[in-house]
Amino acid sequence: MEYLGQTQTATYLTGPKQFSQYSQLPTIGNFQNTYKTTDSYPAPSPLRRSLTTLPWRPSTYYQTKVTPPLNPLTRSMPDPMSQRTQLTELDSLKVPPVFASARNALYTRFTPNDWMASNQGNYLASDRVRSGAERLRLDTVRLCRQVFKSDDKTKRTQSDVGKRLGERIGDINFWKNELAHETDNLIGETAQLQEAKRVLEKFLAETENPLHIAQECLYHREKRQSIDLVHDNPEKALIKEVDIIKRCQERMRNTVDKANVQLSLNRAAQHELEKDASDKFVAEQLDTACHGLRNTSRGLAYHDGVHRIDNTVSVPETWARYSNNNIQRSQAERAASKNMRNEIEAVINACNNEMWQEWNAVNVALNQRAQETTDARNKIQTHLSKVLQEIFDMEKNIELAKKAIQDKEAPMQVAQSRLDTRLRRPNVELCRDPVQHRLVEEVGEIADTVDALQHKLREAENALQALLRTKAALEQDLSIKNNSLFIDREKCLAMRKTFPMAPRIVSV
Secondary structure: OOOOOOOOOOHHHHOOOOOOOOOOOOOOOOHHHHOOOOOOOOOOOOOOOOOOOOOOOOOOOOOOOOOOOOOOOOOOOOOOOOOOOOOHHHOOOOOOOOOHHHHHHOOOOOOHHHHHHHHHHHHHHHHHHHHHHHHHHHHHHHHHHHHHHOHHHHHHHHHHHHHHHHHHHHHHHHHHHHHHHHHHHHHHHHHHHHHHHHHHHHHHHHOHHHHHHHHHHHHHHOOOOHHHOOOOHHHHHHHHHHHHHHHHHHHHHHHHHHHHHHHHHHHHHHHHHHHHHHHHHHHHHHHHHHHOOOOOOOOOOOOOOHHHOOOOOOOHHHHHHHHHHHHHHHHHHHHHHHHHHHHHHHHHHHHHHHHHHHHHHHHHHHHHHHHHHHHHHHHHHHHHHHHHHHHHHHHHHHHHHHHHHHHOHHHHHHHHHHHHHHOOOOHHHOOOOHHHHHHHHHHHHHHHHHHHHHHHHHHHHHHHHHHHHHHHHHHHHHHHHHHHHHHHHHHHHHHOOOOOOOOOOOOO
């Protein structure tokens, strides 16, 4: 606890300090005998302040630095040595300049001259403020009278602002209606383009059916055998059909991509129109609210400095040009969208006609090839029947030759037996008589006849083998022709009886 205006180390509460002069620091042994505390005069407990009795002051040799009185820390007045402020009554007393609050106990801050100067200053300030207030009051009354006289001008200005707001609302409403009308047209055009694109995508998906059929025909015709594996007109037409269908598909895919791009442009233009219309709707609502404000309206308030804010980004010319540009852009996109629909229609019709014509060309080629194969098969069947008849006749001829050879065996045996028997004639009876000559001739004639018959038999057998080989070749060729006819007629033409896409002129 401390008294107001007093410090813990004030010397006028504890008595004068006594300092001991040391040339060098004492030793620890005789420290208690040589050091004397500054708290030499007892004082009442609340007023007693010491450097050694407080718990945070160590009772050692080292003490707090004493400031020489020649170097004061602070000054109580701007110039304490002035003759005007010299306190001659306190010259003999040196006030410790430690804290300003300590000086209140010994001397005052101001002189009577200061007091009088302060009062005089207050009087002058009061007169000055009152005169200024009186002038302001008179100016305010005069200004209020002028304002009352200018009420008609304010009303005319307010009426003119209302008229201009009405005109502005009419302009906004006009452009808003134009934007709404153009937005409806653009939405309708976008819907038509989407429908045209849907028809094109459906047509593109349907082209997979004729492509699949053409490829299946090529795969089936690869199952032809032997000599019928020819690069004929139907195969050429099928390959051309596949190429045409793929080229048409590529054209349609490119057209679909263009339609998607055009739809994106349409949506972008529609977005700009809707954004502009939305902004105009908000502006119309705000201007309508401003147009409806009166002096007696609710919700009026001051907005200081709002007239100095200029956040406008356009002038009436650029404002109208912006909406006009949006409408022109939308009209340009609608024209491009219509051209895109015409292009889609042209692509669909062109591709449909090309595929339909090539489809008919392939069918005609297949029918012609089937007719040629049928004719070849009929001729083969005719030749085969003739070969079979000839084989039958040749077999009969071979049997006849064999029987003829067999019939010559008995006469040959008889003639040879006679010659052998006559070889047993004795002595001179072995005569080369006419009988002997005739028997020899007979054996030779029979042998020549048998040789000729055997030669013809061998030729007949060779001819029969050739006929049999021809018969096998004709039968194999006949089976090949039948297989080709089955492929062209039963498989290819059966799949191509009807065009898998409706051949019509598409109108989108």
